[in-house]
Amino acid sequence: MLGVISVEAPGLSVGAVARRLGVSASTLRTWDRRYGIGPSRRSEGSHRRYDPSDVQRLEVMNRLIMQGAPPGEAARVALGEEGVRERAPRAHGAGGNRLALSTVPDRTRGLARAVMALNGPVVTETVREAVARDGVIPAWEELIAPVLRGIGERYAATGEAVEIEHFLSGTALAALAEVRPPSPGAETRPVLLACAPEEQHSLPAYALGAALAERGIASRMLGARVPERALRDAVEKIGPGAVFLWSQMAHTGDVGVLERIPGGRPALRVIIGGPGWERPLPEGVRFVESLREALEAVAEALGVPD
Incomplete structure (x- = not known):
């Protein structure tokens, strides 16, 4: 539990308060914008500053959130709209x-x-050590994916934790990017990795890229929200041996995109993953349910031995 912070004029910046409370500056800005609990003072340069009463309210809000209160309720308490309780109710089991x-x-x-x-160094180092010790797929299955599921369940129950998902994706991606790709001149054609048009959840595709690199299979990453035309152009330019597309959200999984991917010689194998894809799937498209299955499907399509 944090003690009362002593703040001297002309007040503290958002960065200083974030460091003292142990949260991110973006979280403080979100609380200000969404719940109206922010700085009430301006410096000579018109920069907003937190005075002692502002910081004390934030301490109350932060403490209640740590004890399990939804941020909206914690903000109301901190702003004096409800009596401060020693322990706030938990949000549908989300656990504060x-x-x-x-x-x-x-x-x-x-x-x-x-x-x-939001401890970036610890998250990065934890993922890095797991990948180095166990490999990409075990690190994904046993470490990253369970936490992502937990975040998803929390969001479904409370509508919160979007920033937590973005934070984990960014830090995990940095660790996965350290997996060395194969050296130039690999005999097999590369794999093209991309997200469906308008799909912003790209971490699974990057995880597959790291698993492929670990296996010695070259890949080309297009990332999130790849327009259909850009996908078709990339297929024609690269001539990949396989294409992997990820769709997380239902509104992004248009199977018509799969039908319009240019063919190749030898035949191009289209592999898809994620819960967003429509059904039925076009003939010849393979759906995979896990990162491990995706790696096996790509290796099979390219004729890479175990």
Whole structure:
């Protein structure tokens, strides 16, 4: 629990308050914008500053969130709209600063705690060590994916934690990017990795890219929200041996995009993953349910031995 912060005029900047409270500056700005709990003072340069009463309210809000209150309720309490309680009710089991995880290893719970605290160095190092020790797929299945599911469940229950998902995706991606790609001159054609048009959730595609690199298979990453025309142009320019497309959200999984991917010689294998794809799928398109299955499907399409 944090103690009362002593603030001297002319007040503290958002960065200074974020460091003292142990949250990110973007979180403070979100609280200000969404709940009206922000700085009330301006410096001579018109920069907004937090005075002692502002910081004390933020301490109350932060403490209640850590104890399990939804941010909106915590803000109302901190602003004096309700009496401050020693312990706020938990939000549908979301656990305040915890994620509702099923039976998982201690290191997975440790990663979840670091993610909820927005502790970038710890998250990056935890993922990096897991990849180096166990490989990309075990690190994904046993460490990253369970935490992502926990974040998704929290969002479904409370509407919160979008910033937590973005934070984990960014930090995990940095660690996965350290997996060395194969050296130039690989005999197999590369794999083209992309997200469906308008799909912004790209971490699974990057994880597959890291798993392919670990396996010695070259890939080309187009990233999130790839327009259909750009996808077709990339296929024609690169001549990949396989294309992997990810769709997380239902409105992004248009199977018509799959039907219009140019063919190739030898035949181009189209592999898709994610819960967003429509059904039925076009003939010849393979749907995979896991990162491990995606890696196996790509290797099979390229004729890469185990």
